[in-house]
Amino acid sequence: MAQTTHPPGPGGHAASGDGSTRRDFLYLATGAVGVVGAASAAWPFIDSMNPARDTLALASIDVDLAPVAEGQAITVTWRGKPVFVRHRTAKEIEEAKTVNLADLRDPAADDARVKKPEWLIVIGICTHLGCVPLGQKVTDPRGDFDGWFCPCHGSHYDTAGRIRKGPAPANLVVPTYAFTGDTKIRLG
Amino acid sequence: MAQAQATKFKNPLVNWIDSRLPIFTMLDHEYNHYPMPRNVNYLWAFGAIAGIMLVIMIATGLFLAMQYSSHTSLAFDSVERIMRDVNYGWLLRYVHANGASMFFIAVYIHMFRGLYYGSYKAPREILWILGVIIFLVMMGTAFMGYVLPWGQMSFWGATVITNLFSAFPIVGDPIVTLLWGGFSVDNPTLNRFFALHFLLPFVLLGLVILHTAALHVCGSNNPLGIDAKGPQDTVPFNPYVTVKDGFAVVIFMIVYAAFVFFMPNYMGHPDNYIPANPLVTPAHIVPEWYFLPFYAILRAIPDKLGGVIAMFGSIALLMALPWLDTSKVRSCKFRPIYRQFFWILAIDALVLGYAGAMPAEGAWLIIARVGTFYYFFHFLVLLPVLGKLERPRPLPNSISESVLKGGGRVAAGAAAKPMEKA
Numbered sequence: 001m002a003q004t005t006h007p008p009g010p011g012g013h014a015a016s017g018d019g020s021t022r023r024d025f026l027y028l029a030t031g032a033v034g035v036v037g038a039a040s041a042a043w044p045f046i047d048s049m050n051p052a053r054d055t056l057a058l059a060s061i062d063v064d065l066a067p068v069a070e071g072q073a074i075t076v077t078w079r080g081k082p083v084f085v086r087h088r089t090a091k092e093i094e095e096a097k098t099v100n101l102a103d104l105r106d107p108a109a110d111d112a113r114v115k116k117p118e119w120l121i122v123i124g125i126c127t128h129l130g131c132v133p134l135g136q137k138v139t140d141p142r143g144d145f146d147g148w149f150c151p152c153h154g155s156h157y158d159t160a161g162r163i164r165k166g167p168a169p170a171n172l173v174v175p176t177y178a179f180t181g182d183t184k185i186r187l188g
Numbered sequence: 189m190a191q192a193q194a195t196k197f198k199n200p201l202v203n204w205i206d207s208r209l210p211i212f213t214m215l216d217h218e219y220n221h222y223p224m225p226r227n228v229n230y231l232w233a234f235g236a237i238a239g240i241m242l243v244i245m246i247a248t249g250l251f252l253a254m255q256y257s258s259h260t261s262l263a264f265d266s267v268e269r270i271m272r273d274v275n276y277g278w279l280l281r282y283v284h285a286n287g288a289s290m291f292f293i294a295v296y297i298h299m300f301r302g303l304y305y306g307s308y309k310a311p312r313e314i315l316w317i318l319g320v321i322i323f324l325v326m327m328g329t330a331f332m333g334y335v336l337p338w339g340q341m342s343f344w345g346a347t348v349i350t351n352l353f354s355a356f357p358i359v360g361d362p363i364v365t366l367l368w369g370g371f372s373v374d375n376p377t378l379n380r381f382f383a384l385h386f387l388l389p390f391v392l393l394g395l396v397i398l399h400t401a402a403l404h405v406c407g408s409n410n411p412l413g414i415d416a417k418g419p420q421d422t423v424p425f426n427p428y429v430t431v432k433d434g435f436a437v438v439i440f441m442i443v444y445a446a447f448v449f450f451m452p453n454y455m456g457h458p459d460n461y462i463p464a465n466p467l468v469t470p471a472h473i474v475p476e477w478y479f480l481p482f483y484a485i486l487r488a489i490p491d492k493l494g495g496v497i498a499m500f501g502s503i504a505l506l507m508a509l510p511w512l513d514t515s516k517v518r519s520c521k522f523r524p525i526y527r528q529f530f531w532i533l534a535i536d537a538l539v540l541g542y543a544g545a546m547p548a549e550g551a552w553l554i555i556a557r558v559g560t561f562y563y564f565f566h567f568l569v570l571l572p573v574l575g576k577l578e579r580p581r582p583l584p585n586s587i588s589e590s591v592l593k594g595g596g597r598v599a600a601g602a603a604a605k606p607m608e609k610a
Contacts, residue, residue: 044276045251052255053273 060188062180065119073136075124078187082124082132083175084148085185088159092146093117096160106171110160113174121185122161122172126150133157133172148172218404223422224429225410227587231305232408232429233436234298239396240437241291246389248284249333252277256336258382260375263338264463282452288330289455290444292478295323304530306518307409313510315402320506322395327479329388332381334476339460344473346373346381352486355496372466412590413518414583421587472547480544481537485563487548488556498560505567512567514575522581526574529566536562 051059063076065085073086088096096110114120126133128150134140135148135157143149143156145164150157155166162171177187197203197212206212255274257266270277299319302308308316335346350367354360369376407416416422423429447454455477459470475483482499489495505512520527536559543556584590 044279045247047275048251048277048280049254050275052269052275052277054269055273 060186062184062186065183065185070118071138075136076187078123078175083187084120084122084124084136084161084172086120086136086159088118088120092159095146096120096158096162099158099160099162105163106169108160108162108171113160113162113171115177115179119185120159120161121175121177121187123175124148124172126152126155126168127163127170127172128153128155128166128168218425219430220424220426222404222425223416223419224408224425225412225416225421225587226423226428227410227412227591228408228429228432229411230432230436231297231301232410233433233440234294234301235403236433237437237440238291238294238298241287241294242389242392242396245284245287245291246393248280248287249386249389251280252284253382253386256382258336258379260338260378260464263336263378267337279448282448285456286444286447286452288333289476289478290440290447291326292330294440295326296478299323300534302409303533304520304527305409305411306413306513306515306520308510309513309516309518310510311406312402312409315399315406316510317507318395318399318402320503322392322399323506324503325388325392325395329385329392330476330478332385332388334460335378335381336385337460338378338464340462340464340468340470341457341460341473343373343464343466344469345475346377348473349475350377352496352499355493357493374466409518410587411519411521412584412587413522414587417586474545477541477545480542481540482544484540484544484556485560487544488553488560498564502563505564509567509571513571515578515580516575517580517583522583523574523578524581525578526570529570529574532562533566536566 059079061076061078063085065087068074068085068087070087071089073084075082075084077083086092093110099110101107101109110117113122124132124136129152131150131152133148133150133155135142141149141151143165145156145158147157147159147161147164149155150166150168153167155168156164157168157172158164160171161174163169175187177185180186197206202212252270255266255270255277257263267281270281272278274280302316302319331345331349335342350364350373353363353367356363365371367377368374369380410416457474457476462470474480482502485502486495486499489498515523515526517523520530539555540559540563543552543559546552548556584593
C-alpha cells in the first residue's frame, strides 16, 4: 500500500528502485493474462470468417463419368472451382507416360497423377495466376503438348496436366477424389 | 493539471512521433494525469462501460455484417445460418443482441447518475446535450438493428415506428413513403436500415469523442457536486480510476456473459423467430424493453399526433434540462426535497416501462397516463419551482475536507495524507 500512495511518475510507473521486482512481476503477469484473454476473445471473430458448416457440407460432390466418351472432356464445379475430367485416348496416355521426367519443370510420373489411366482429373486453374486454361473442347487450342493452353500468359500443359512451357511454376493440381464405382467418382 | 507540460517519454520512437503528432502527450494528459475528483463512486464507471459496449457492438456488428444478407428473401435465413452454420456465429449474434440491452442498461444508469448528482448543470450543459443526442442516435440505431433479422417483431416494429411520422399533418404521409422507399415496409426499407445501422455506430463514436472532449474541459462531476479546487481534491486518472473502472467493467461483463451464455433470448421476443409476414400482425406488439417507457407515453395520449409529440417531447425535454432545473446546487445529497422527487421519477420510469409492456387497456392505460403526467410534471413544473423554494443543506467547503471528515464513504483515507502534500 505504501507504494500506491506516491503519485505516479511521468511514465505512469511507480517510483523506481525499491520493490521494483514485485511490481514488474505484477505487470508481466497482468500483461500475460491480458494477451491470453485478448487472443481467446479474438478467436471467435477470426474463426467466424472461416468456411461455415453449410459451406463445408457442399465440399464434396459425386460425378457420373459414364456419358463421357473417349477423347471427350467435361468440366464440373467443385468448391466453386472448375475441375477438368478428361477421358484420355490411348495415344494421349502413351504421350503422358513416355515423357522423360528429367525434362519436366515439376517432375511427376503419370501414374502418380491418375487413379485409372483413362481418366485424368485435375483442377482447371492455371498455376500461374489462376486463369482457366483452354483445351476442354476438341476445337480449343490445346498447346504444344495436346493438353491445355492457358490464354492469359501462354502456359502449355500436357496430357497429364503437367506444366511443359510458359510462365506457370507447377502442374495442374490433382484434387482429392475416389472412384465409388467403375465410372463414378466422388470429389473431395 | 500541474503535469500538463509536454512529457518526455522513455521510448525514442514514441518521442519522435510525439514531437510531430502529440497523440501520446494528449493520451498521457487525458488518461494518465487527468485529475478526477477523489470521491467519485462506482456510478462514475458507467461512462467507461458504455464506451466499451460501443466498441463491442461495432466489433461484433462488423463480423455479423460479413455474414448477413439485407434482402427480404434472404435476411431471416441468413441470420439462422449465422446461428447454425457460421463458426461462433451464435456467439457473435448473442453478444451483439444482448450487447444492445447491456448498452442501454449502462447508458440509463449513466443518465440517472447525471440526474441525481446534477451533472447536467453549468458548466456541463453541452456535455449533457451531447449525451442526449448520443441517446437519440442509439435509439435509432437499436431500432434499425432490430429490424434486420426480418422476423415478425422486426417487420411490425418497423411498420409501427415508421407510421409514427404519419401523425404529422400534410407532411406525414410523404415522410413515411420516403422512409419506406415504397408503399409499405419492404425490401428498400430493409436495405436502407442496414446501411444506416452500419453507419450510425460510427456517428456515435464521433459523438462519444465530442462528449469526452467536452467532459475533459471542466472535468468530472462528483457525488458532492462541488468543484475540485486543487490537487488535494483529485487523484490522477491512472491508476486510481483506470483500476476502479476496470473492476466495474469486469463485474458488468460477468452479468453480460450470464445473459449471453445462459439466457440469451431473455430480453428478446420469441415472435421474432417467426419470419416476417406482411399479412399477419402478431396479437401483441411490444418494442424492445429499452423503449418501453417511451412506448407507454406514446399510447397514454388518446390522440395520435398528441402521442407522437409527447413521446418525442419526453426526450427533447431532456435537452432543456440544464435550464429547467433552477437550483444552483448540483448533488441531490444537499437537496432533501428534490431527492425524494428524483426517486419518484426513477420509479415512474420503471412503472412506465412495465405499463408499456402490458396491453394498452383498463388499469394499465390509467397507470400509463398517471406516469406520463408525472414525467412531464416533474421536469416542467417541479424542477423550476423546487429550485426557487427548496432550502438546500449547507455544502462542504471542499471535496478533501468532506472526505477527511468522513463525510463520504470513499475509501481514500489511507492515500489521503501524502496526496495533500502533492
